Amino acid sequence: MNSITTVGKPTSSNNFFTGTFYLTIAGKLVEAKNTFDVINPSTGKVFAKAPAASAEQLDDAIAAAKAAFKDWSALSYDARQVYLNSYADALQENRDDLVRLLTLEQGKPLETMAAPEVDQAISYIRQIANRRVPVEIVEENDSHIVELHHVPLGVVGGITPWNFPVLLALWKIAPALITGNTFVLKPTPFTPLTALRFGEIAQSVLPAGVLSVVTGLDELGPQLTNHPDIAKISFTGSTETGKHVLRAAAGTVKRVTLELGGNDAAIVLPDADYKTIIPQLFWGALGHQGQWCVGIKRLYVHRSFHADFVKAFVDYAKTVKVGDGLDPEVGVGPVQNKMQFDKLKTFLDDIKANGQKIVLGGEIDENQSGYFFPITVVDNPPEDSKIVQEEQFGPIVPIIAYDDVDDAVNRANDSIWGLGGSVWGRDTKAAVEVANRIEAGMVWVNEIHTQGVDIPFGGVKQSGIGTEQGHEGRLLFTNPKTVLIHK
Known part of the structure; x- marks a missing residue:
């Protein structure tokens, strides 16, 4: 040596x-x-x-x-x-x-x-x-x-x-x-x-x-x-x-x-008490700047309360400060590097080019130093859109309406990835049945990101x-x- x-x-x-x-x-x-x-x-x-x-x-x-x-x-x-x-x-x-x-x-x-x-x-x-x-x-x-x-x-x-x-x-x-x-x-x-x-x-x-x-x-x-x-x-x-x-x-x-990689889906079932779980869903998707391996990348919400859910989610998101991680009031920091920051811009460009509805964020302050990306919520983009099909790994989340649980499961599974997922509903037994149909290495029911030394963690597919x-x-x-x- x-x-x-x-x-x-x-x-x-x-x-x-x-x-x-x-x-x-x-x-x-x-x-x-x-x-x-x-x-x-x-x-x-x-x-x-x-x-x-x-x-x-x-x-x-x-x-x-x-x-x-x-x-x-x-x-x-x-x-x-x-x-x-x-x-x-x-x-x-x-x-x-x-x-x-x-x-x-x-x-x-x-x-x-x-x-x-x-x-x-x-x-x-x-x-x-x-x-x-x-x-x-x-x-x-x-x-x-x-x-x-x-x-x-x-x-x-x-x-x-x-x-x-x-x-x-x-x-x-x-x-x-x-x-x-x-x-x-x-x-x-x-x-x-x-x-x-x-x-x-x-x-x-x-x-x-x-x-x-x-x-x-x-x-x-x-x-x-x-x-x-x-x-x-x-x-x-x-x-x-x-x-x-x-x-x-x-x-x-x-x-x-x-x-x-992963493109983890969260399915909020028709019986969910959705207002009480919005903080968990927000942090599961957009906490840590959206840079979770098993973060919520796609959020499927039943159409019966989709509009109200989006409004409540956005209202909650507005209470979270984006800024320097050394500031004790900050909840979401910067994107970690310029490469990822520029990649996230391509998602934003695609969303705007295709006329998809941004209900929060979407505008980058180019005069601001650092890689600060605004918390961005996209309302019901089509299933074949870039923001739904690809892993964004940043603080953008699509909230997608669905009518039928079987359809939501099929859409969740229609991916080359299968890292994690989550299912949310009052009827735990029914939620577990849905979770068992999700093609992923780790699926949570009415919780998110619980891990531990004795809990196996791994993905399926790619x-x-x-x-x-x-x-x-x-x-x-x-x-x-x-x-x-x-x-």
């Missing part, structure tokens, strides 16, 4: 969160020859520089992870639990700085979105540390025993997106580590800084090479997915990029978990392959190994 140039480890929280950002390789903080700009989406201006790792440095990180795997995988679950709890403790000590840094680079409101994300990530590590994948006795008789072991894969590569850069990274890292794997994380270049900082923190508590964080531009992704010493890729991002990951992984028959969370997700960081023992 001849390219590593190291510096001393920070000795205080202040040093962690000011000054230079470093790669973390082989237990050391590593400088990069080149850097790239990190933009605060609330200002549209550069506020930090992130290290751009070279191809050789990524190779070094993978080599260090491979070297660390032998000893790490040999530890007991209880021993790895101690390490993970120490990591959670170290992150907790730096919690406030991580929260602020997350808002600066991602844009999300500090108290209502950034703080819960960091807190949930820390809690998640502690919960995962308690989980085990035990040996199963498949068969036992007088002559032999058949045991099913679940053994670690080796070096896992993680590629994470910009909407939840802390939580989605640690969703991958923690179960990989507790099951005995080592990990190399490549976060998106749009939000690299919190990942670099929690990578730095890890070096003070985890053995060298167990977790490395390597940032750079898009060319690092293919190098990671093609690398022969990477046993598995865990990727969260767009469907199109996921297809590239899948093709690259095929060359060495890597294991893959892909959590990809929304992904494999599962995260739950026992099922943890198993995907292991290989089944059958051991047959003659008595």
